[in-house]
Amino acid sequence: MSIDRLHAAPAQRLTVLSGPSGVGKGSVKALIQEYYPWVWLSVSCTTRKPRQGEVDGADYHFVSTERFESMIAAGEFLEWASYAGNLYGTPRGPVEERLQAGLPALLEIELQGARQVRRAMPESHLVFLAPPSWDELVRRLTGRGTEDEATIERRLKAAHEELASEAEFDHTITNVSIEQAASELVELLGSPAIIKSGAR
Ligand code: 5GP
Numbered sequence: 001m002s003i004d005r006l007h008a009a010p011a012q013r014l015t016v017l018s019g020p021s022g023v024g025k026g027s028v029k030a031l032i033q034e035y036y037p038w039v040w041l042s043v044s045c046t047t048r049k050p051r052q053g054e055v056d057g058a059d060y061h062f063v064s065t066e067r068f069e070s071m072i073a074a075g076e077f078l079e080w081a082s083y084a085g086n087l088y089g090t091p092r093g094p095v096e097e098r099l100q101a102g103l104p105a106l107l108e109i110e111l112q113g114a115r116q117v118r119r120a121m122p123e124s125h126l127v128f129l130a131p132p133s134w135d136e137l138v139r140r141l142t143g144r145g146t147e148d149e150a151t152i153e154r155r156l157k158a159a160h161e162e163l164a165s166e167a168e169f170d171h172t173i174t175n176v177s178i179e180q181a182a183s184e185l186v187e188l189l190g191s192p193a194i195i196k197s198g199a200r
Contacts, residue, residue, distance in 0.1 A: 045087075045088070076091060129172075134163070
């Protein structure tokens, strides 16, 4: 490839998927991992305990609060947030390596983190995953059966604020079906040919 064509190549970018808890971000992420394995997804650190079936190093890096705090102090997070009583953060190194290699990266994080990424990397592409309706979101949040009542209350409160933030985003995907939402998101990331050239 000539140098001119290299310069003309589209800049690869960081895409951030955010939206209220219970909207289905985790399901969209899981479907992308299974059906679009060439898409590179960041693995977050969290102080939350693993849910049944979650795998350390694949779903999250499950770490102690002490370890998380030492990573904050060492500047190891691109962004981090306290959410519903636990800490969540994106390790900086793997994302920066990916972008420096000119390849796209995808984060699935909550709103406070998405705002931090926007400040740190204004050129990043922020995608809001919206529920089909508020009632449907409440149904999903209360129907998951994995959290106690206090946790659900905290999450509903956060969801109110998160829904109001949609205007800060570059793009909205309505999660009518997980398959359709995942395919819309993957399309936004760019062609598989570009992404595959740096396959894991
Ligand atoms: P859960 O505990 O249900 O896996 O995740 C709770 C929330 O944390 C979700 O909204 C999820 O998007 C968010 N989250 C997961 N990883 C990160 C991260 O690295 N940073 C931030 N800010 N939020 C995250």
